[in-house]
Amino acid sequence: MNIKLLRRKALYFLAVIIAFGIITGCASDKKKDKDSDDLVTIDSLEIDEQLIQDVKTVKEIFYSLPSPLETAMILKQAGAKYNEELLNPTENTSRYVTNKSMALNLGIYTTDLSYASLFDQTQATINYMNASKKMAEGLGILNAIDENVIERLEANINNRDVIMDIISETIMNSSSFFEENDRQAMSTIVLVGGWIEGLYIATNLVGPDADFNNNELVNRIIDQKLTLSTVFSLLEENSDNEDVQEVTTNVNELKAIFEKIEITTSKIEPVTDEETNVTTLKSETTISMSTATYNELKEKVKVIRSNYIL
Amino acid sequence: MYKTFYAGQNYRIYICGSDALPDIEFQVLDVNRNVLYDNRKNDYSRLWDFKLESSQQLIISLRVKNSEGETDELISGCVAIMFGIKENKE
Numbered sequence: 339m340n341i342k343l344l345r346r347k348a349l350y351f352l353a354v355i356i357a358f359g360i361i362t363g364c365a366s367d368k369k370k371d372k373d374s375d376d377l378v379t380i381d382s383l384e385i386d387e388q389l390i391q392d393v394k395t396v397k398e399i400f401y402s403l404p405s406p407l408e409t410a411m412i413l414k415q416a417g418a419k420y421n422e423e424l425l426n427p428t429e430n431t432s433r434y435v436t437n438k439s440m441a442l443n444l445g446i447y448t449t450d451l452s453y454a455s456l457f458d459q460t461q462a463t464i465n466y467m468n469a470s471k472k473m474a475e476g477l478g479i480l481n482a483i484d485e486n487v488i489e490r491l492e493a494n495i496n497n498r499d500v501i502m503d504i505i506s507e508t509i510m511n512s513s514s515f516f517e518e519n520d521r522q523a524m525s526t527i528v529l530v531g532g533w534i535e536g537l538y539i540a541t542n543l544v545g546p547d548a549d550f551n552n553n554e555l556v557n558r559i560i561d562q563k564l565t566l567s568t569v570f571s572l573l574e575e576n577s578d579n580e581d582v583q584e585v586t587t588n589v590n591e592l593k594a595i596f597e598k599i600e601i602t603t604s605k606i607e608p609v610t611d612e613e614t615n616v617t618t619l620k621s622e623t624t625i626s627m628s629t630a631t632y633n634e635l636k637e638k639v640k641v642i643r644s645n646y647i648l
Numbered sequence: 649m650y651k652t653f654y655a656g657q658n659y660r661i662y663i664c665g666s667d668a669l670p671d672i673e674f675q676v677l678d679v680n681r682n683v684l685y686d687n688r689k690n691d692y693s694r695l696w697d698f699k700l701e702s703s704q705q706l707i708i709s710l711r712v713k714n715s716e717g718e719t720d721e722l723i724s725g726c727v728a729i730m731f732g733i734k735e736n737k738e
Contacts, residue, residue: 402651408733412654415736558654561703565652568705603702608684616658616697619684623655623702 401571403529405509406445407502409536410452416554418543420457425450426535426647428469433648437477438581441524442646444473445531448509453539455505460495467491467508474512477524482511523579526572530585531646533569537562538643541636550627559635560625563596588642595635600626649708649729655700658734661708663687663694666725673711678704 404412426446434440451466471483484490487504494500516525540559550556569589576582602624610617653659665672671692676685684706687693708729 400649402649404652408731411733411735412657415657415733554656557703561652561654564703564705568650568652571650603704606678606682606684606704608698614697616699617685619698619700619704621700621702621704 399571401568401575403533403565403568403572404536405506405513406449406532406536407452407506407509409449409532410456412558413453413536413540413543413555414456416540416558418540418555420453420459421539421543422454422459422462424539424542425453425462425466426469428465430647431469431472434473434476437524438527438584439646439648440473440476441527441581442531442534442585444470444477444512445528445533446535446643446646447473448505448512448528449532449535449539452505455498455501458498463495463501464488464491467505470508479512479515482515483508523576523582526576527581527585529572530569530589533562533565534588534639534643534646537639541639544636550629550632556632557625559632560599560601560627563599563601566593566596588645591638591642592635595631595638598627598631598634600624649710650705651708651731652703652705653700655703658699659697660732660734661696661698662730662732663710663727664730665694665712665727668723669725669727670713670723672727673713675709675711677707677709679707681707 426443434443447466447470451463451470454462454466467488471487474483487508490504491501512528513525516522537559540555544553544555548556573582573586573589577586604622606619606621608617608619663672663674674687675683676696677683685696710727
């Protein structure tokens with residue numbers, strides 16, 4: 339009886355660790371009131387103390403890549419224009435039959451979906467939601483994308499806030515599904531697919547004669563050097579997966595080019611406006627990039643992306 | 649959590665935690681671990697609005713405060729970090 343109770347209690351705590359993000363120890367004046375439970379309580383306390391020590395020492399590190407919606411917002415706010423010819427045609431969905439190609443193109447299509455929706459391209463938004471849905475279904479993400487999502491999009495096609503909510507919900511649900519089903523490798527491949535698509539759109543929207551000085555779009559492309567370490571950290575966490583290994587090879591090719599770009603940043607000084615309560619992180623950055631390096635980066639992104647969309 | 653934030657954007661970070669949890673300590677640091685924001689100096693505020701003059705990779709560090717005294721009970725709950733970008737007016 340006591341052993342059963344002990345096991346149940348230990349299992350409960352294990353379940354708590356898996357199910358919840360945070361566990362913390364707190365003081366309590368709880369009294370033990372039943373003699374028959376003494377043995378269990380003492381043993382459980384030993385487990386608790388060990389668990390508390392573990393909780394105190396565990397530090398978990400997360401790496402966050404921009405979601406497709408964030409990528410599209412950053413592009414738009416950097417002055418990007420809409421060009422549907424740059425997107426992966428929705429007719430291509432039948433080409434993707436492997437988990438890797440479906441995951442990459444789920445990232446690519448959700449980035450295209452976000453880009454189209456931010457520029458109020460209603461028909462393209464519906465088409466890219468359909469394409470994303472096909473990729474999600476192929477990957478077995480049941481319930482990640484609402485069965486009625488297309489109807490909801492059509493019913494709210496002139497309400498951008500609702501459309502953003504639907505897209506955001508779709509991306510978050512897909513990501514959560516992978517995490518909860520121990521398929522983090524697929525989640526990482528989806529994110530890398532979306533990241534490459536963002537780079538592809540951005541590099542193709544910068545004109546051949548563009549002035550690189552004070553060009554916001556070029557600056558956002560260069561900023562991806564900062565994100566590169568996050569991409570690698572995510573890939574390394576899933577390095578035992580064969581598909582991830584292939585994607586890592588591509589990202590390494592990009593890294594070699596990004597390393598030719600020099601970014602120097604001064605110390606950051608936070609200054610808070612007392613009236614608005616907004617803090618400005620003041621710092622100065624110097625960037626050095628040759629036209630040849632930019633062209634090399636653009637070409638490499640194009641080749642990788644061509645391999646992804648098949 | 650490591651995340652890249654871009655120059656010229658107006659960001660809001662919001663920390664959301666279960667009611668059962670004690671105060672959540674929330675810090676933002678640069679890659680050299682210099683503290684740029686610490687909510688303990690702002691009454692454990694769960695939101696922070698900021699913008700950057702140049703793009704940076706920042707670290708968002710969360711810690712759930714331990715209560716003082718003997719520890720013999722575990723409290724568990726979810727914590728979420730939300731990021732918002734303010735859309736520029738056209």
